Amino acid sequence: MASLIDRSNLDFLLNRWLKVDELLARPSFAMHDLAEVSAYLDLAEELAGDKFLTHYKLADQIEPTLTEEGVEVLPQIKRALEQFAAAGFFSAPFPETYGGLQFPELVQAAGLGLFMAANLATSAYAMLTIANARLLVAHGSPAQAEAFARPQIEGRVLGTMCLSEPQAGSSLGDIRTRAEPDGDSIYGPQYRITGNKMWISGGDQNISENIFHLVLAKIPETDGCLPEGTKGISLFIVPKFILAEDGSPGIRNDVDVAGINHKMGYRGTSNCLLNFGEGTRFRPGGRAGAVGYLVGEPGAGLAIMFHMMNEARINVGLGAASVACRAHLLSVAYSQERMQGRLERNNNPVPLIAHPDVRRMLLAQKCYAEGALSLILYAARLVDDRETAETDEERAEADLLLGLLTPAAKTWASEWGLAANDIAIQIHGGYGYTRDFDVEQLYRDNRLNPIHEGTTGIQGIDFVGRKIQKDGGAALITLGKRIRSTCISAAAADERLRNHAADLEAVWDEFVSLAQGYQDVGRDVMLSNATELLQAFGHLVVGWLWLDQALVTSTTKSPLQETKVACCDFYFQTEMPRVTNALHHLAHRSPLPATVPLGVFGVEQ
Template sequence: MLRPTIDFLLYDWLQADTLPQRARFADHSRETFGSVLDAAERLAREKFAPFNRLVDTEEPRFDGEKVILPQATHEAWKAFGESGMLSAAQDYDIGGMQLPYLVETAANAFFAKASVGIGGSLLTVGNANLLMAHGNEAQRRVFALNEFSGRWSGTMCLSEPQAGSSLSDVATRAVPDGDNFESDALGPRYRLHGNKMWISAGEHELTENIIHLVLAKIPGPDGKLVPGTKGISLFVVPKKLVDAEGRLTGERNDVALAGLNHKCGWRGTTNTLLNFGEGRFKPAGRAGAVGYLVGRPGEGLRCMFHMMNEARIGVGLGAAMLGYAGYEASLDYARQRPQGRPITGAPSAPTSAPASGTPAFGKDAAAPQVPIIEHADVKRMLLAQKAYSEGALALCLYGARLVDEQHTGAPEAGAEAALLLEVLTPIIKSFPSQWCLEANSLAIQVHGGYGYTRDFPVEQYWRDNRLNMIHEGTHGIQALDLLGRKVVMQGGAGLKLLASRINATIERAGHVQGLAEFATQLGGAVQRLGAATKAAWATGEPAEALANATPYLQAFGHVVVAWIWLDVVLAAQAAEAPRRDGSLAACRYFFAYELPLVDAWLKVVSSREAVCREMLDEWF
């Protein structure tokens, strides 16, 4: 099911086969794109999917010296590194394939669906991409290129036990490593002291080295840390020290595993608490983790958000594919599971309620059972899953297409793509994280009691997906980012641009028989979203506007996905009947059952409902 859906979205909807007309992708064609997708699908099917349950039940463990993971994880990581997918979108001259980010994202969908627990690429590629953008020549050559080759892996170290998502409270310190700290070929060398929490893949033996990107503060002349986020800098901190040629020196850096976090899901990937500079290891005879400054002092967040925004698209894709995996599993179950019989008969008086205790319908007990997919409520749950997961997948691929447009399109088109991506990134992360989790819940419901057991995979999909509303920026942080920054930046230019794109789809759909009603409905929702945005900020008080940022995020996401579905259905008009009719049914479902929810969310936004803001602690 997935591959035909991806092919349709790539070529019939997003016109990926036109990308080879651009100089960067000139060596490619639809055939080469297809070969990459074939290879990714095969690798995911053979090395990842069969071991998804294994890595869930055999959690990582620390034997006092090293972290133990199943052999299947080692083999999957090795195969992924050898496949070239880590550097798929990179330049030829550093070993990449110069694939469009759109095709790379589509290929990664197969791995996300097969086993997010095994993991592999998300943080490593993001880490290396950040260094390519902000690191010096030596950092790119030594650290980034070894990550792209699969020799080393990478992490992102932001959160701290006492700070959580509040980066302004980062307390990790970085002090110059001696008087000649600026003479190292790998960049200005510092010693780091502090603790980082929730570090995915922070300790393992899967690769020769682990490259940590760490946020820390450089003390001022008085020895104190600058409060807030302005004093945060970024450092590259290898687990094992290396020289300027990328060779291991044989010395362990002062980065120590303090503990493994035992999670609800994603159990196959280590999640760690790391101590930097605790003195367990003493490189060059002194405590303190050796780190190299990336970019300039005080610009750590600017650099890190290069990785964060990319990671948020990856999180959205992972959530979408977990939703899709549950959808496929519950659809297969519903087609095979016999239970119940068709509803027959009707009330004798349709305009009045039946007498108490008298059924308004009948069932022929002698008739054979039917597969549960014949029941309307099961179809409702399957349609919801299809609408959420396929809509989320389309949204993520659209975001990836914007990345390609930003970097390879004409200047005006590239600038528009960058602006759209700024506005849509919180939605690309949040909508799949919330609603594909709901899809997984519905997949359990379709299975009934069986879905609540480990005999079927859907309970694991739900547990794995629950993390996505939390990591790489929680749901509430995405909401604050959207309403507090993205829709008001540049005088609302991003929101206006998005509205123009949506209105172009509305205009096209308005001339297609059967879609005009959807066009009218979506047009009204867009207008109400714009009005609510203005109403939220009517007083100019951030506390009043942002108290209902999460309902605003949900309303915004539903409007965007309704637009995505309508645009997809327009592309499906020329497709064969199952694709055309299935897309139309999912679109109908979303407009009938989901889009009306927007008005309730926008009501509290527009009125600046104060109950959550005014609630006092003692009232709970």
């Protein structure tokens, strides 16, 4: 079986560190036990290796193509997703009332991570579909959930999210897609949608019988003008084929593919420019305009869409962490096989892993990849706590922490997971940037993740402008209690962990003091430093997670304990100083990026 993610580490994260058994004791998950969780991950690992990994390179070479009928993708992608559906992986996190397996989010994320490690592009179709269906279960009417969520839960239909537009990008307040009232339907208020959407992953394909798009658009005001800003945005379900009375695909909706975007990675995922309502080929009801159904209330679209967007942010981080973990395993294997160089004169060549500098790279890579995976799975556990914890206070605390950590989970995992992939190429040397070895493709795939679901800069602005200021900084206070709890326990452990605990507590106090000071700075200062503040936060949080894991293993002498403590040592020696240096710079509150003259870039004033 191919090595995708270190299974022993994955089992440790779920069982010993995040205590999945405590989740299984809750009424929501009591139908499962630890044996079922293990079997679920075994099946995910097997199917990922047999059905997803086997076409990983081929899907990169044979990209989706646009024909007269629509977008065609590699046939192996369709077969892999059919197996994914048949095994119940689409339905894993959903309630039994919708035919779901009702697994905890923590377990579902771990399973999905194995598929992502094997083939990020094919997994993207599944990830988007699961998120689409969960939004509809949470916010759609019963009729919408039954008609549009259930087929996705069963894996018969795939879903998308349609936010960006060619002229607007991430600036969603500037979208121009219109939604004109068109009467009522059994699925709620019906509208005619016109406009263009860009960068739509899975926007068209020949995999599923239908495609359900979740589309952001604006309902015109009485004067016919579109409302300004994000408050005027509404959310609509727009199917590729309008449903017949029995729910099967009926006539073609007025949604057409204007072109395919060719990205450097994720090449197996079709990425489309979609035209809604042009009426050039498809005119449902005899007139132009794609038929769409309002989800929730008018003007509440962006707030509802954040349900899917926040899930997608964590899943982007999961994908980044997963391919970083696979790159690390490939690096370790190659460094053992490749004989190169000598440690002393006249000795025989030694494997790369014998060289201290290669071990340094492998340690850094392991800290980044497994640190990212730890951060994402910690966030997944918070999702479970938010939904199923015993008390209102526990659920509220989990929600508060999840909001604070989501920008870091997405950003740190995608930025430093990519750094792990970069190291993989370095370890492979000249072979690393050839197409013969997977690490080249893994790097290209992961390079997209710092941009997916909001760039690093956007996450930084959200973190500093909203998350750390919410409720008077309550989330930072809550997180601080958890960090101090780890430090107190580590202080009672061996000397190595005791020193790390003291360092962590000092850096955390410095970060909190500095972050609180940024609540009152001017806009130029905030925008100039938001990304660096978020990056320092992410680096600090991952240091805490490494210390917490080392602490869990501290009572037993084992290879696992040696691994966790060695990584914790390395992280605190080489990575925590990055946080200290960043905080020193951030303390100056420099507005330089915002105020630097454009002439510096050769641009006329």
